[in-house]
Amino acid sequence: MEKMNKEFGTAAVGIGVGLKSIGEAVGSTLRYPEDGLDFVTDHILKDYDQLDDMKVVDPYKCSNLKKIMDDFRKSKERFPNWGSGNNVAGPMTTATSIRSLEAILKDSVRRKEDLHRLLDYCVECNLSWIRAVTKEFGVLPVNIAEPAASLSVLSKKQFLEFEKPHLQDMIAGIKEITGRMPTTHICGKTKGIWEDLIEMGFTSLSVDNSEDLEEVKHCVGDRMRISGNVPPVEVLKYGTIDEVIASVISCLKKGSDSPMGYALAAGCQVPPGVPRENLYAYIYAARKYGRGAKKGCLPKGLSETV
Known part of the structure; x- marks a missing residue:
């Protein structure tokens, strides 16, 4: 740890x-x-x-x-x-x-x-x-x-x-x-x-990447916090750095303005063998595009750079 x-x-x-x-x-x-x-x-x-x-x-x-x-x-x-x-x-x-x-x-x-x-x-x-x-x-x-x-x-x-x-x-x-x-x-x-x-x-629902995060937001986002859903296998383990960053951006666009709050996360457990560079890319994208996050609003990092 x-x-x-x-x-x-x-x-x-x-x-x-x-x-x-x-x-x-x-x-x-x-x-x-x-x-x-x-x-x-x-x-x-x-x-x-x-x-x-x-x-x-x-x-x-x-x-x-x-x-x-x-x-x-x-x-x-x-x-x-x-x-x-x-x-x-x-x-x-x-x-x-x-x-x-x-x-x-x-x-x-x-x-x-x-x-x-x-x-x-x-x-x-x-x-x-x-x-x-x-x-x-x-x-x-x-x-x-x-x-x-x-x-x-x-x-x-x-x-x-x-x-x-x-x-x-x-x-x-x-x-x-x-x-x-x-x-x-x-x-x-x-x-x-x-x-x-x-x-x-x-109080919070974390969804698999098999569900559409924007649909989750529209259906339940005004009543509970939502979380998700970068694909852990297709993207985090087997995707490229650019694909990881793009997936983080997509999740932030879909979920970050959810009324009761949103937490970026993988769609399920991160599997063994995820490349280090993909983890770095995930953290980089979360920090850059999630900068200035505020409940119910798109983060400043997203609205200013994407």
Whole structure:
């Protein structure tokens, strides 16, 4: 982190269970490639009878969760003035780290009550994590990542029947624990659920590059902050420096005058192997064209130079 701060000017340290750590904590097997993202190789929940014996995670007793907290504590001791945030997976994404997505989609037709039980369990596991982090480090902003609930995975009917009630429970729990409403990032297509996300009370929506940022602004920008959405693979990893700069400019033009505010970001997680020069180009363009940013207005850097 110290090297990242020196090279790229970052000054934040996050804590979070990511998309799969709860699954690992309850017995799923993960693989951690040296040059790639982690993935589940064996899901613990093969039969719903197992769920009866699965206890809600205790972050102080689960070795992988305890290590995340210990590492964060060391980072905060070293960088006490850096900003912090807590990242968790939503109910459906957490469920896919415990039971395979293919099985879950079948459950949404054949074993509906069992799927609701699993999603309830996932909510309780995530809230247990948030309680522990809040106890140890105080109130931190919470962001919910929920790629498995996008309309690229679920139908709108499945979202309303299975995801929405449990996500609402999770939001209510976060509000009770922290006194704050969470933000969210959802990969893939989300247009059909934007109104639902507003109704649930999210204060900010980060969108995938599969959605048009200007449309997001016009539809929800007067009711929540928006964020996005430079393509992380096509542009940041495989694009040229000029393409990175052009994409940043395009995002600023489309989103920066959003009434409730806008934050430039990649459309999803930045993948391993992004060229350094592309990261430099991203930072350069953000600083140059985002100069003089003000909520609801195009930044001076954009209006004066483009």
